[in-house]
Amino acid sequence: MKEKDLMKQAFVLAKKGRTLTGLNPMVGAILLKSNEIIGKGFHREYGGPHAEVNAIQDAESRGISVNGATLITSLEPCCHNNKKTPPCTNIIISKGIKEVYYGSIDMNPKVKGRGIAKLKSSNIKTVFIDNQKNNDELNRGFLKITEKKLPYVTLKICMSLDGMIFNDKSSSSLIGDLKQLRHSNNLRANYDSILVGVETILADNPKLTYRGLGSKSLKQPRPIVLDSLLRTPLDSKIIKLKNDPIIFTKLDEDSKKSVKLKKLGCTIIKLNKLEPRMVLKSLVKNNLQTVMVEGGGSIFSSFLKSNSYDELVLYYSSIFIGNSGLNLGHSLDREYKLKKNSTKIKKIGNSTMMVFKR
């Protein structure tokens, strides 16, 4: 069925909006007329036009009328007012589109089927091609915010087989091999932001960038640092790379170091306590819908024990570090039982990856 294939394409388009849609979902749309694709669009800017409108504009910009066309969209078109853009349903109706294939229901309580109802009442044929799971996975950040006003959080860490995250005696901070590192780096492409503690910045001076396929044309995730005393060096890579880092601190936002960091492009946010929940709420205020927490151990533990996560990704490398290692449990002051079993186990290079969902 042709529409099924086009729906897949719509989802590919939707993904192009990653890190760009702010608190909005990622959506892709395709317009079809006389069996030819006449327009394509995706939601590419928070507050900017929706995917459907971009697809219409794409067709019209080349002088093609969308009257009588078929719309294939990954998500139910919106129908509500009082937001940055007018309802897509009205535009679809006024432009004379005759059919709408949609891949998922918009779980935003202001829409949730009402968009489709509106189209039906205007005698537009609507067909559901069930991709709800795909959409919910793609837009897990948007959904989490809709439901809990918190971003989707993944805790990721690489350990030795004896649970060590660091080796005192080794000059390298590498525990996994290159395949594991690449896999781990590829995960970053799925997140708006990457969070670490300042100790990680001081020890490793990481870039916190996605460096996989297509990375050059992507907007990089925002680096987030929990840094009570603003010890992040002014020449650290995350600052030099200018990917709009956010630094959470207990110091005043007009402190000397704070002013310097702001001049270098950092957003400085003062919190009385750098608690996971407070930090996550603040990320939503900064239009971030997903965050991957990459350590170190005490950051991992604080997010874990406060249940401030949706997913755990654990890599176990084929090595025992022994008693010169720093154990992941070192900073965890009580037992923490996972309620669900792993959803995935897989060999990655010399490592075994386990994924757990809450």
Place this chain on the structure above:
Amino acid sequence: MKEKDLMKQAFVLAKKGRTLTGLNPMVGAILLKSNEIIGKGFHREYGGPHAEVNAIQDAESRGISVNGATLITSLEPCCHNNKKTPPCTNIIISKGIKEVYYGSIDMNPKVKGRGIAKLKSSNIKTVFIDNQKNNDELNRGFLKITEKKLPYVTLKICMSLDGMIFNDKSSSSLIGDLKQLRHSNNLRANYDSILVGVETILADNPKLTYRGLGSKSLKQPRPIVLDSLLRTPLDSKIIKLKNDPIIFTKLDEDSKKSVKLKKLGCTIIKLNKLEPRMVLKSLVKNNLQTVMVEGGGSIFSSFLKSNSYDELVLYYSSIFIGNSGLNLGHSLDREYKLKKNSTKIKKIGNSTMMVFKR
């Protein structure tokens, strides 16, 4: 093909010899005449008749002649002298067996194809049904002894996700769930002996028995304890159960405690150092071909770092124990890199099992 199915049955028979064959391989044999099974046998006692002979005796005990019969045997028949029983090839020839289907070559340098050659030279038809891998897996202990004069050693341990093997704050020593425990217990059915340190005896007072399917009709694996100062309590379960425990100690074999333990059925072996390699050599002297090392941590570490193992079985339960836990790496005084990746990863109950081979 009928012979293929019968070969499978021969391997099922062979397994019945587990813990009984001493330093000999496990072997199963079936005799077929006019398309009917007329005899079955397996090697069931170190120094006792081989599987082929037992199958012949099985037929003859019921008044059936094996003249003209077909023999299906899991392992190449032996052909060498100067051992506890006469060569099977001679018996096969003299009894007038006309065909031999064999599942594997005997890697004992005194046989290794010579058994088959001997049969061929007597105009017996021989057919190889390749089950070499099955046989090598089944008789991995026998093979290890043939090659290295050491038993096949598996190190098994259950940990939390942060690598803890024990929780100071918990009254239970259980880390995995019941499914994991059952799986772990089932592994014992594949070993001649189960080795632990005396600390495990003192802390857990384990039975070290296999308690799965068919356990009542099986000879239990021998408990092996590394116990420098003979602290094993006289009323501990491994002594009460009378499964022929062996206790390795640095104390003299005629020390008071030693004498008491011997009276209760223990074998006491004095070594100047309880080093893994010395212990393993001594197990071979005691006719044991496989051993599963079940901890605790320092025993695991000493076997690991001295490369005294063939296989690692690691279970990771879905729990973080945190800083009240005892870490597996605690007693490992240097890094240990595994040379090969895991050969198997699998979910078992609430745990993930990883298997590594050397």
